[in-house]
Amino acid sequence: MKAVAEFKIHYVQMLDPSGQPVADLPAFAHSRDELVRMYRMMVLARTFDTKAVNLQRTGKLGTYPSCLGHEATHVGAGAALRPEDSIAPVYREIGTQYWRGVRMVETLTYWGGDERGNDFSGPRHDFPWSVPIASQTLHAAGAAMAYKIRREPRCALAYVGDGGTSEGAFYEAINLAGARKLPVVFLVVNNRWAISVPIEQQTACTTLAQKAIAAGIPGVQVDGNDIIAVRDTLEQALARGRRGDGPTVVEALTYRLSDHTTADDATRYRPEAEVKAAWQIEPLIRTRAFMAATCGWTDADELALKAECAQQVEAAVQEFLAMPKQTSDSMFDYVFANQPVRLTVQKALARRYSGQGH
Amino acid sequence: MKAVAEFKIHYVQMLDPSGQPVADLPAFAHSRDELVRMYRMMVLARTFDTKAVNLQRTGKLGTYPSCLGHEATHVGAGAALRPEDSIAPVYREIGTQYWRGVRMVETLTYWGGDERGNDFSGPRHDFPWSVPIASQTLHAAGAAMAYKIRREPRCALAYVGDGGTSEGAFYEAINLAGARKLPVVFLVVNNRWAISVPIEQQTACTTLAQKAIAAGIPGVQVDGNDIIAVRDTLEQALARGRRGDGPTVVEALTYRLSDHTTADDATRYRPEAEVKAAWQIEPLIRTRAFMAATCGWTDADELALKAECAQQVEAAVQEFLAMPKQTSDSMFDYVFANQPVRLTVQKALARRYSGQGH
Amino acid sequence: MAQITMIEAITMAHAWEMEHDPSVVLLGEDIGINGGVFRATVGLQQRFGSDRVQDTPLAEGMIAGMCVGMAAQGLKPVAEIQFMGFIYPAIDQIVNHMSRMRNRTRGRMSCPVVIRTPHGGGIRSPEHHSESVEALFAHIPGIRVVCPSTPARAYGLLLAAIRDPDPVLFLEPVRIYRYAKQEVANDGKALPLDVCFLLREGTDVTIVTWGAMTVDTLKAATQLAAEGISAEVIDLATISPIDSEAILDSVARTGRLVIVHEAARNCGVGAEIAAIVAEQGLYDLQAPIQRVTGYDTVMPYFKLEHDYLPSVARIVDAVHATFVD
Amino acid sequence: MAQITMIEAITMAHAWEMEHDPSVVLLGEDIGINGGVFRATVGLQQRFGSDRVQDTPLAEGMIAGMCVGMAAQGLKPVAEIQFMGFIYPAIDQIVNHMSRMRNRTRGRMSCPVVIRTPHGGGIRSPEHHSESVEALFAHIPGIRVVCPSTPARAYGLLLAAIRDPDPVLFLEPVRIYRYAKQEVANDGKALPLDVCFLLREGTDVTIVTWGAMTVDTLKAATQLAAEGISAEVIDLATISPIDSEAILDSVARTGRLVIVHEAARNCGVGAEIAAIVAEQGLYDLQAPIQRVTGYDTVMPYFKLEHDYLPSVARIVDAVHATFVD
């Protein structure tokens, strides 16, 4: 039997869990400023995250999906993107979004049950959160098609979870992107769990990067807890897209250290030992160690950073808590640009009963 | 960068287009009876097909999708299957169905616009035609799940076109089949065209067999005009399924020698030279040549076979033309097993107006 | 007999039927060891094994398509779609295959499938988690749509749905999953499909509703009674096919009709009920029909969801309106 | 001005708008060199290039999802779904994103998308090729549903649909794609959305219909006129949102209402029209409302499709029935 096609999936790691370099590092990893910027954003994301979980516990937020453990993947992506690129996030990607200009108060507004949280003051062309799993991969492909048709050197970035790679929409997106050589990168955030379903039950694949082969495009696996590797890999994939060389699937191997959301209780289905082990390789420790070793990051620096982040988060929370609620009119005002009579009539009715529900 | 996964796609051919063996042949290829059975079914399918196209031209059938050129793939599959296996066909697979006991009059009934054509007298557990592209791949996976749960040594076979491999449903089916090690084979019938869209526009993949890699399961490419290779490859894949070793994707490379259906005009979009070249490698020529060389198939045998097939087809046509139409009651009688009042009332109404439409 | 919630009644019905019918197989996302995000299948995988209670990969179209294949080969799949807002990828299989397999094959194959899914809002859920699009499925021939309103009805109707030889979409009103406990006998007795339940007798006005809105409607009826208006409250229960007789009979007695549902108004199931009465019961009507429904807007994210959901006050006012004209 | 068919009017509208608005991009299966299976886009790829007239891989959910992404980034995608029976895989994107992007983002992003698809049966098509499920989309907030009934209206409404800042599902009645030719000026003038068209004035009964059923309805009106019954015929045109005013005005004058559509009756758009009149025009009604619709069955395969489709005789009888009671 003759072999008519051969494929390989490579794995990229630059810092090991202890912060030791295990490969040649890219230029940005030699810049203290760049490292501090990235580390600062990871700490900010984690600080915000802890606070948000607490706000949910006290009834100030609805269901909230923690990003705990995903910071290197998300912030690495943020650092790799250009402002004119666009992202199609799922629901945990604050590490990217804050880098790009989304405000923390917007995240709180959103998970507080208010659509204004999708009205980012940051990059106006970034897609909103997308709860229906995998659907956003097609939006990124559509965005890429727009850039390609208009001949703009921009690239779209879609996020999708390990669970999300089981949805048909994901394959349709990567296949189309391959067939039309679109400037889009699909970042598969493999945190090993889709709520209670482990990756082994989701697919027989040994890597998720190999899903790219079904689209005839490159797939690469990266240590998603290694921000240097994530950023470098994505920079290359995004540049490839902007150059017109087509799409890439990047699988980032990370771990969901938290419950799925605040509505979930992972102890029901997940062995404690696994979580413990995952804490050993989480992303912040190694970045801090690397900075301490290579650019003199001190405990004092660390303390100052944490204090600064806590203060910023607190300011966002105050702003959030002071926000007036939307009126019932807001239900009607954005359904259509040209409001049909029917909605105008219903809007008046809704005003009459507003606040009487519960 | 370290390679963490490697894959190869192999190509299987046993008879070249002129009928010369190019590999060790399986046992059945040394049996005159087996060869005649297979060749006879290919000729029958082609004879039927020509007749059906004519019946459409004279208004006796509705839109009809020809199987011209696909005979080796379809009959090879029929020969590889066991009766207790099941198939989930698309709309061209008469070569398999007749092998399994579907009657030609049923095919005519179906394309004549009558649901009774789906009520196969043949294998009662085979799925009906499935027009919504790729949807049937999930039915085969579901059937395989039933066999697995009941621990029955049976395998399901789904057909899907090259175009069909772009639908999310296809990937969902192969991924699930891989994850649960289901006894199912996905036969991708790559005839290079999905109506007017050539395979190069459908995907960037160089083989469709490699789509299997996205499901973590084996994929193999076979010369779909070589009935020996098709049957042998599928026999192995089906046996693998029945043994509990999981699913396989088999890509059969063939060519749609006809228009997409009788409603289509392929000259609008397809170069004549391509079609001409495809006729050089079509499946019947090489089988006949191989039989002539290895088991004394004569021109007289050929003539007798063609006459027999023509006669059988003609008998089926006569039976079809003599069939009384269904009554309007038939619209209502199979919607639910337990008919709601509403439908009983409507059934009476429909009787009143039956035949008055056009 | 213990007092149990609707969600417990649903678990109990599953267990009963799995015990008595080995062809019943459960599948869905997170229904195994996790017991479902609402715990509807809690303990069932432990009890019946992972062949019969299967966690699936994350793909709703796949779940529905698998159900078609499994059912056509002799199993009785009961699938959970985690939230109704995620049922859309499954619609193709439901419409093009599940609901018409019997018809397409002239009875050779059928799809005895139950698709269960949480229905409606009111529990501060994320976006897309509060949908009530029963009307989409009510318009599809060949599939029943059922929605219980108490623990006992959930138990009896779910058993009926699983035993039915055709597909049933079983909508579970999240707002009342744990609302009021009730004694439910675990006796394997199914309730009838295709019929309404009379929740409260009355003489002045008929109110038809289903699911979680039965609670607010009954509250409204109590308020109205205090004013001297006697409201008859009907729980549609089987949303499709509709039990028109029961509704027409009631309207013939009361002369007034109010329909309450939380789905958007336009082309909601309320429209069908109104149309049936405008066709077959017009002369019984002493006042225009009133619909109290969700607005023709996207279900708002949770801060405003109670401005969207029909309130007791809106129901009461709608009844009043039938006395004004 | 040449006499043209509806399908030619559709091609002409596409070409006009592509000429005048570079952001309009067409996508769909076989719409390029093949010009679409019904030839709606014939010649357009040759004229505007394969960036602006794109054959897509075979995946309807992908088409809809791409439209969302393209529209949110400044293009105006006009997509063809080859037949309405294949729109189901696209519903998730239509409902969960396209129709609510503006609302979800408080106006930051929007989806000016047109999804065109053939609608209805009657042309001896294969299974699944004759669907008329407009009701599913009419129930969804945030998307318009439009269906033309003549070449001129197809031209004007398609232009309006493409120019509309929100998504529009544009249903093309296959039975009359080539039915009657008409002079259509290629002047780029759009017709208004959200309003009905009065096809025939009358005083005794209002008949509301749309798409291909306008033909049979007008035939019925002619027959009725011969008997001395004056029927007013309204073409709904924009199926959602419904122009209630026009319908209520007409019923106020005629006192009788018959609704004709080929979709299944249960929870069809006819139900909504009946409900609106039963709520807001009840006292105008001199007789029960009548719906003449497809049955609550699967659209039969073509041998029996004319037993399913409302016939002129059924429409006439339904009008008669409004005079009997």
Ligand SMILES: Cc1ncc(C[n+]2csc(CCOP(=O)(O)OP(=O)(O)O)c2C)c(N)n1
């Ligand atoms: C289409 C759809 N189905 C189901 C859900 C419910 N749901 C929310 S998150 C989730 C698991 C997602 O897992 P994964 O893609 O791995 O992302 P992660 O949460 O791990 O980041 C599920 C099933 C959904 N949001 N959308």
Ligand SMILES: Cc1ncc(C[n+]2csc(CCOP(=O)(O)OP(=O)(O)O)c2C)c(N)n1
């Ligand atoms: C879901 C769906 N979309 C569109 C169609 C219309 N259609 C019928 S056949 C076809 C092309 C199928 O191509 P392929 O899968 O390669 O099969 P082939 O016809 O070549 O055997 C299309 C687009 C359909 N039947 N189903």
Ligand SMILES: [Mg+2]
């Ligand atoms: Mg995950």
Ligand SMILES: [Mg+2]
């Ligand atoms: Mg093909």
